Amino acid sequence: MPAAKRRAAGSSSSSGNSSSANATYEQPPLQHHADHEQPPEYQQLLQHQHHPHNSHHSSHHSSHLSSHHSNHTQQLQQYHQRQQFQQQATHQQATLRDCSVKLPLDILWLPKSAMRPVGPETSHTDCILVVGVSRPKLAVVFLTVMLISLFLTFHVLYDSAVYNIQAAQAVHERHRLSMLGGMKNGDGRSRMPDGSSTNHLPVFVKPVPSSSQLSHPMVFPSSRVHFPKTSRRLPQALIIGVRKCGTRALLEMLYLHPRIQKAGGEVHFFDRDENYLKGLEWYRKKMPHSFRGQITIEKSPSYFVSPEVPERVRAMNASIKLLLIVREPVTRAISDYTQLRSHAATAILPLAESSAPGSGSDIQPKTAAPSPPLSPSKELLYKKLHAERAYDNALGGSGAGAKEMATKPRGRRAGMPMAMPVTAVATTTPTSAYASAAQMASKSFEELAIFPNGTVNEAYRPLSISMYHVHLHRWLEVFPREQLLVVNGDRLIEDPVSQLKRIEAFLGIEHRVKSEHFYFNETKGFYCLRYDNGDRCLRETKGRKHPHVDPIVVSRLRKFFAEYNQRFYELVGEDLGWPEE
Numbered sequence: 001m002p003a004a005k006r007r008a009a010g011s012s013s014s015s016g017n018s019s020s021a022n023a024t025y026e027q028p029p030l031q032h033h034a035d036h037e038q039p040p041e042y043q044q045l046l047q048h049q050h051h052p053h054n055s056h057h058s059s060h061h062s063s064h065l066s067s068h069h070s071n072h073t074q075q076l077q078q079y080h081q082r083q084q085f086q087q088q089a090t091h092q093q094a095t096l097r098d099c100s101v102k103l104p105l106d107i108l109w110l111p112k113s114a115m116r117p118v119g120p121e122t123s124h125t126d127c128i129l130v131v132g133v134s135r136p137k138l139a140v141v142f143l144t145v146m147l148i149s150l151f152l153t154f155h156v157l158y159d160s161a162v163y164n165i166q167a168a169q170a171v172h173e174r175h176r177l178s179m180l181g182g183m184k185n186g187d188g189r190s191r192m193p194d195g196s197s198t199n200h201l202p203v204f205v206k207p208v209p210s211s212s213q214l215s216h217p218m219v220f221p222s223s224r225v226h227f228p229k230t231s232r233r234l235p236q237a238l239i240i241g242v243r244k245c246g247t248r249a250l251l252e253m254l255y256l257h258p259r260i261q262k263a264g265g266e267v268h269f270f271d272r273d274e275n276y277l278k279g280l281e282w283y284r285k286k287m288p289h290s291f292r293g294q295i296t297i298e299k300s301p302s303y304f305v306s307p308e309v310p311e312r313v314r315a316m317n318a319s320i321k322l323l324l325i326v327r328e329p330v331t332r333a334i335s336d337y338t339q340l341r342s343h344a345a346t347a348i349l350p351l352a353e354s355s356a357p358g359s360g361s362d363i364q365p366k367t368a369a370p371s372p373p374l375s376p377s378k379e380l381l382y383k384k385l386h387a388e389r390a391y392d393n394a395l396g397g398s399g400a401g402a403k404e405m406a407t408k409p410r411g412r413r414a415g416m417p418m419a420m421p422v423t424a425v426a427t428t429t430p431t432s433a434y435a436s437a438a439q440m441a442s443k444s445f446e447e448l449a450i451f452p453n454g455t456v457n458e459a460y461r462p463l464s465i466s467m468y469h470v471h472l473h474r475w476l477e478v479f480p481r482e483q484l485l486v487v488n489g490d491r492l493i494e495d496p497v498s499q500l501k502r503i504e505a506f507l508g509i510e511h512r513v514k515s516e517h518f519y520f521n522e523t524k525g526f527y528c529l530r531y532d533n534g535d536r537c538l539r540e541t542k543g544r545k546h547p548h549v550d551p552i553v554v555s556r557l558r559k560f561f562a563e564y565n566q567r568f569y570e571l572v573g574e575d576l577g578w579p580e581e
């Protein structure tokens with residue numbers, strides 16, 4: 001029997017037998033429905049297949065029959081395949097339903113088979129997670145959030161980049177800023193409402209009077225952003241004196257160093273009770289803004305001679321570094337006298353106008369008649385003058401100043417400087433101030449320093465301050481020697497760089513202040529400071545012309561100081577070589 005016939009006969013015999021048909025056409029096992037349950041299309045195909053089989057047996061028809069039968073078989077096979085795919089799809093949908101999790105965010109569990117062709121390894125319980133956004137509104141919200149996040153990210157990055165660049169420039173810009181007031185300093189600085197200097201602030205830092213800490217002006221809290229921050233810090237180093245030895249020059253020269261920040265004026269925190277009682281927070285607010293790693297320095301020359309100061313300084317910071325600048329004692333005393341006389345002379349004119357009208361010669365009026373109120377500027381000058389009288393004992397025991405000081409407790413032989421009580425300033429009349437100023441201005445240094453009998457007036461303040469060992473002794477009772485550096489003020493005038501190098505080493509900062517930062521000003525007779533964008537000299541009150549002093553008096557005083565100087569050398573462990581006659 002030909003193969004086609006055998007296949008046809010096999011087909012015929014299995015027409016009502018699904019299991020045999022399954023074997024012949026490789027029908028899937030799910031094909032178990034009875035023929036009558038099949039749709040009309042299927043019934044038609046079956047009928048068409050059976051009919052020719054029963055009526056044609058001749059051999060010449062056999063090839064035609066065979067091809068006809070083959071067509072039907074293919075159609076039947078295609079039908080079964082379609083059925084099979086439909087069943088698989090139905091099964092997948094069922095599985096899909098099983099895996100679906102109803103969530104508002106369109107998060108779906110799908111069978112793996114939904115993502116790749118069905119393979120024999122695919123299990124029906126195998127699911128994968130698909131997260132999709134199918135709702136337009138949700139998509140809009142999602143996109144908006146993404147855009148805002150992107151904008152904020154770029155904003156933060158841009159902001160921080162700009163801030164960092166400016167922070168790096170700030171150190172260099174500092175020199176330019178200090179030109180606004182640095183060298184005029186002492187007094188010509190721009191000031192913030194809380195009284196502190198603003199001339200050290202980086203250009204981009206806006207002064208915020210109420211805030212003690214400045215941070216990057218960003219939308220986020222500063223604690224989260226690690227950009228360079230500035231804040232006011234208590235000083236880590238102090239220039240404690242000595243008055244008229246070059247304290248201002250020293251501070252300004254140190255300020256050339258990028259690691260140094262300076263308090264603008266003399267704060268007088270430790271030596272004036274009215275300031276000290278305001279507390280450390282008040283003092284800190286007087287300090288400049290500084291970056292971490294910078295050293296804040298304050299100078300108040302009267303610290304050196306005020307007995308209560310060393311202990312107070314130690315209470316604030318026991319490891320603070322102390323800078324003491326000294327100068328040949330007699331020259332220092334003459335410089336001190338020059339300044340006092342200059343202040344007295346300045347005080348006389350306005351005080352004469354307001355407190356001695358029409359009585360130019362009436363220096364010491366018999367009655368303390370009520371005086372007309374002073375203008376604010378005169379009041380200030382008047383207070384300054386009076387404070388100076390208290391400091392100075394200006395007339396060395398023979399004038400009004402001495403009279404006043406005689407009623408006050410005094411220090412050792414040299415006489416400790418006393419801060420003028422505020423009440424005393426308030427109760428002193430302009431007329432007595434005028435008298436005092438007039439006397440200050442009229443006396444020569446020789447008259448004030450040497451008594452008529454030729455002995456030295458040791459109580460004269462410009463002389464007693466020059467007895468360095470007396471004051472230094474007190475400091476060394478409180479601080480170890482290595483915490484204090486003695487700077488030679490005479491050498492600072494002649495060769496600033498060598499002195500600054502020592503100070504940089506003492507402060508633990510790299511050597512940055514070099515000779516190119518200075519130039520010698522022939523007119524002034526001093527070195528001036530050179531900045532990137534200009535040159536500055538200390539103002540005219542520094543480097544005043546001293547009055548001529550009798551060389552015999554100078555020699556007399558040098559001999560007098562020789563013994564004190566030796567004691568000072570022993571204390572500091574260095575011979576400064578000051579002349580002894």
Ligand SMILES: Nc1ncnc2c1ncn2[C@@H]1O[C@H](COP(=O)(O)OS(=O)(=O)O)[C@@H](OP(=O)(O)O)[C@H]1O
Pocket residue numbers: 242243244245246247248249301335336338492493526527528538541542543544545
């Ligand atoms: N570079 C430079 N320029 C100007 N002046 C300089 C300089 N270096 C040191 N000196 C000396 O500083 C003296 C003033 O000292 P002080 O600043 O300590 O004075 S004060 O106590 O603050 O009033 C001042 O004293 P006098 O010369 O008596 O005015 C100067 O001699």
